[in-house]
Amino acid sequence: xxxxxxxxxxxxxxxxxxxxxxxxxxxxxxxxxxxxxxxxxxxxxxxxxxxxxxxxxxxxxxxxxxxxxxxxxxxxxxxxxxxxxxxxxxxxxxxxxxxxxxxxxxxxxxxxxxxxxxxxxxxxxxxxxxxxxxxxxxxxxxxxxxxxxxxxxxxxxxxxxxxxxxxxxxxxxxxxxxxxxxxxxxxxxxxxxxxxxxxxxxxxxxxxxxxxxxxxxxxxxxxxxxxxxxxxxxxxxxxxxxxxxxxxxxxxxxxxxxxxxxxx
Amino acid sequence: xxxxxxxxxxxxxxxxxxxxxxxxxxxxxxxxxxxxxxxxxxxxxxxxxxxxxxxxxxxxxxxxxxxxxxxxxxxxxxxxxxxxxxxxxxxxxxxxxxxxxxxxxxxxxxxxxxxxxxxxxxxxxxxxxxxxxxxxxxxxxxxxxxxxxxxxxxxxxxxxxxxxxxxxxxxxxxxxxxxxxxxxxxxxxxxxxxxxxxxxxxxxxxxxxxxxxxxxxxxxxxxxx
Ligand SMILES: Nc1ncnc2c1ncn2[C@@H]1O[C@H](COP(=O)(O)OP(=O)(O)OP(=O)(O)O)[C@@H](O)[C@H]1O
Ligand SMILES: [Mg+2]
Numbered sequence: 001x002x003x004x005x006x007x008x009x010x011x012x013x014x015x016x017x018x019x020x021x022x023x024x025x026x027x028x029x030x031x032x033x034x035x036x037x038x039x040x041x042x043x044x045x046x047x048x049x050x051x052x053x054x055x056x057x058x059x060x061x062x063x064x065x066x067x068x069x070x071x072x073x074x075x076x077x078x079x080x081x082x083x084x085x086x087x088x089x090x091x092x093x094x095x096x097x098x099x100x101x102x103x104x105x106x107x108x109x110x111x112x113x114x115x116x117x118x119x120x121x122x123x124x125x126x127x128x129x130x131x132x133x134x135x136x137x138x139x140x141x142x143x144x145x146x147x148x149x150x151x152x153x154x155x156x157x158x159x160x161x162x163x164x165x166x167x168x169x170x171x172x173x174x175x176x177x178x179x180x181x182x183x184x185x186x187x188x189x190x191x192x193x194x195x196x197x198x199x200x201x202x203x204x205x206x207x208x209x210x211x212x213x214x215x216x217x218x219x220x221x222x223x224x225x226x227x228x229x230x231x232x233x234x235x236x237x238x239x240x241x242x243x244x245x246x247x248x249x250x251x252x253x254x255x256x257x258x259x260x261x262x263x264x
Numbered sequence: 265x266x267x268x269x270x271x272x273x274x275x276x277x278x279x280x281x282x283x284x285x286x287x288x289x290x291x292x293x294x295x296x297x298x299x300x301x302x303x304x305x306x307x308x309x310x311x312x313x314x315x316x317x318x319x320x321x322x323x324x325x326x327x328x329x330x331x332x333x334x335x336x337x338x339x340x341x342x343x344x345x346x347x348x349x350x351x352x353x354x355x356x357x358x359x360x361x362x363x364x365x366x367x368x369x370x371x372x373x374x375x376x377x378x379x380x381x382x383x384x385x386x387x388x389x390x391x392x393x394x395x396x397x398x399x400x401x402x403x404x405x406x407x408x409x410x411x412x413x414x415x416x417x418x419x420x421x422x423x424x425x426x427x428x429x430x431x432x433x434x435x436x437x438x439x440x441x442x443x444x445x446x447x448x449x450x451x452x453x454x455x456x457x458x459x460x461x462x463x464x465x466x467x468x469x470x471x472x473x474x475x476x477x478x479x480x481x482x483x484x485x486x487x488x489x
Contacts, residue, residue, distance in 0.1 A: 151391050151410050158390030162317035163283070164266055194408055194426075196388060 003034075003114040005107055006238070007136035009160075011152025013123035015144045016173035019209060019218075021120040022050040023228065026220040027235030029084035033115040036075065038087045038107070040132040041122040042097055045089035052216020053078065053086050062090035065102045071109055080221070085114070095128040107135035116238075125159060133160065139168035140200060145175055145186040154195055169200040171234065176205045201234035202245060203227050266316075268292050275381045276310030276340065281318055290327065297335050308336045312383065312397075315344030322351045329355065341383055341397040346412070349394040382417075389413060389427065396433075409449055415439070421446075428452075442473040446483060456481050 008021045018041070025037045039047040042062065048054045053076050059069035064087070071087075078084040087110075090097065110117045121132030133139065139160050143153040153170070160168045172191055179185035188202060206227035212219045219228030220235070233243045266282040268289050281289055297306055311332060320328075325348075329339055342352045382400040391410025395401060400417040411427035413419055418440050419431045425443035430452040432439025437454035450459045451474055458474070458481040471486035 154391035154408050154410060155393075158393050159317045161387075161390075193424075194406075196406065 003036075003111040003117050005111065005117045005119065005135050005137045006140060007040075007119040007121055007132050007138070008140045008142060009121035009129060009132060009156060010123050010142045010149070011125075011154075011156040012143070012149040015123075015142050015149055016171075016203070017123070017142050018047050018050050018120050019213065020140070020142050020171055020173065020203075020231065020234075021047060021118050022218045023220040023231035024235055024238070025051070025084055025116075025118050026081065026218045027232045028116050028118075028238065029078070029081040030220070030232075031235065031239065032083065033239075034083045034085075034113065035116045035118060036085045036087060036110050036114040038110070038117060038119045039089035040103070040119050040128060042089045042128060043091070043094050044122065045091050047120045048076075048086060048088045049216060050213050051078065051084075051086055051218065053088075054216070057088045060088045060090040061106070062093050062097050065098055065106060071106070095122070095126065095131075098131055100131055100134045103131045104135050125156070129156075129159075133163055133165065136165055139165050140171060141168045141195075141197070142171045142173055143191065143195075144173055145180070145188075145191055147186065150186065150191055150194055157195060157197060167197055169198045170195060171201045171203060172199070173203045174205045175202055199245070200237050201230055203230040203234075268296075270296070270305075272305065273312070275383065276312060277306065277337075278312045278314065280314040281316060283316065283318065286324060290331070293328075294331060297331070303335075306335050306337055309338075310340045310381070311337050312341045312343065313339055315342060315348050317345065318348070319345055320348040320351055322355055325351050325355055340399075341395070343385070343395055344393070346392050346394045349396060349412075352396065383415075388423070391427075407443075407448075418442070437476050440473050440475040442471065442486065444471050445469055446472040446474065451481065453481055 008017050010017050021037055025035045029035045037047060037051065039045050039061065048057055056076050059074035061074070063069040064071050064074045075085045075087055078086070107117055119132050119136065122128035141153050141156055143149045157168055172188060176185055180187045188199070192199060204226050206219070206225065208219055208225045209227050219225040220231045222228045236243045267284060268282045269280045271278040296302060332339060342349060382402050383397040384402045384404070385395060386404045388405040389395060389403060389407045389411040391408055394412040394414070396414045398416050400420070401413055401415040402420045403413065404422045406423040407413055407421055407425045407427040407429065409426045413427065414430045414433045416434045416436065417432065419429050421443035424445040424447070426447050426449065428450045429441050429448050431441045432454040435454050439453055441451060441453065447460055450457065453474065453476050456476055472483050473486055474481055474483045
């Protein structure tokens with residue numbers, strides 16, 4: 001059976017695409033799925049750092065595309081999770097180094113050996129974004145609950161629709177419940193009202209993300225981590241499990257179970 | 265890859281460019297236009313062009329318009345990205361105005377029929393998208409913040425209107441804007457401009473229409489219209 005290609009993208013930069021890709025990869029691999037994470041952010045690679053695999057890079061995506069390395073040679077196996085692999089981006093090349101057709105071919109090859117291919121897309125609407133979207137069977141949009149990020153997410157959703165991909169799904173990242181409660185941050189309803197797409201996860205703001213990124217140990221390895229838990233649930237939803245959405249409750253510091261009103 | 269596609273509508277022909285390389289699109293279009301039997305379909309048609317995610321510059325649009333002109337076709341509206349729209353607007357102001365959008369002679373009692381054709385859009389217009397049309401525009405869906413809709417006649421939105429709209433864009437002060445939920449970032453009718461009040465409006469769903477009365481844009485409940 002051919003793998004599912006899921007591209008993780010956003011309009012605004014720095015909203016958490018790479019963090020999401022690494023953590024969803026870990027979440028799926030922990031459930032026994034064979035996962036390849038593909039860093040399509042050529043020239044600005046950092047998925048390897050977040051996954052803690054930077055020091056093992058020998059070849060990269062451009063080497064494979066240009067025939068200097070075979071796909072197997074370039075894929076880095078995660079020692080913690082044998083089902084998780086990374087295909088790193090080239091650090092020293094620019095976005096135009098890869099053509100859309102080459103990207104399609106590469107992903108087609110990966111599909112034979114993996115259940116999931118997660119593509120970490122660059123932000124914006126340029127060539128890099130187009131290359132990342134072209135092979136996608138599914139698209140996940142990441143946004144933070146800020147007006148400017150939502151506006152850019154909307155633009156990207158428009159482009160994904162124009163590319164005739166299935167309706168994208170949404171991750172709202174870095175939600176700060178205390179701010180929402182004070183009325184200082186958009187809440188989930190506000191965001192969904194504009195974007196009108198299906199929500200696949202809400203990830204709270206979590207300091208643990210910073211430490212886990214620094215250590216190269218994605219939060220989804222840790223079941224007690226609030227953000228890690230949220231990414232684990234996103235993984236479960238991708239596997240078709242019906243996991244209820246949680247909202248952060250300030251007073252108790254725990255997640256409250258809520259009905260599925262958020263689902264559209 | 266999505267190829268170029270054609271659809272006959274009541275208003276004319278809807279052409280979706282697809283995502284093939286530009287040269288292939290032009291070749292394909294050129295061949296389609298001269299196919300036996302195609303003449304009657306295309307000749308004299310008004311064309312709505314859907315450029316999707318593709319960005320077209322002035323040169324490409326010019327090439328397209330020139331090819332269409334050989335078959336007496338007129339490009340009346342472009343649905344696509346803001347950059348493409350900008351190019352279209354630039355071209356339109358440079359080209360001699362197509363005869364059907366010239367103001368009707370004062371003696372004529374009824375409005376020119378060609379102006380009245382409506383463009384129906386059945387989806388949400390998202391940020392960065394711009395729709396421009398020489399007649400009325402009807403949107404079934406939302407017009408999101410960051411989106412722009414410009415019509416030379418009325419604009420009706422069967423959904424939430426939160427972007428920028430301009431009705432009567434060539435100076436028609438009798439044009440109006442109606443929406444199920446009217447909260448545009450900016451609303452223009454003819455040469456008048458109004459913007460949303462700064463305080464956030466409670467999301468009440470009640471159809472409203474905006475029009476010019478005594479030189480001012482006023483918003484009224486739909487039922488009073
Ligand atoms: N839920 C979270 N809580 C706290 N910090 C977060 C969270 N998600 C992401 N971050 C931090 O935000 C920053 C940007 O994240 P990330 O690199 O994943 O974004 P990106 O969308 O991939 O950025 P780019 O557009 O540059 O590729 C990082 O420093 C990351 O640690
Ligand atoms: Mg990134």
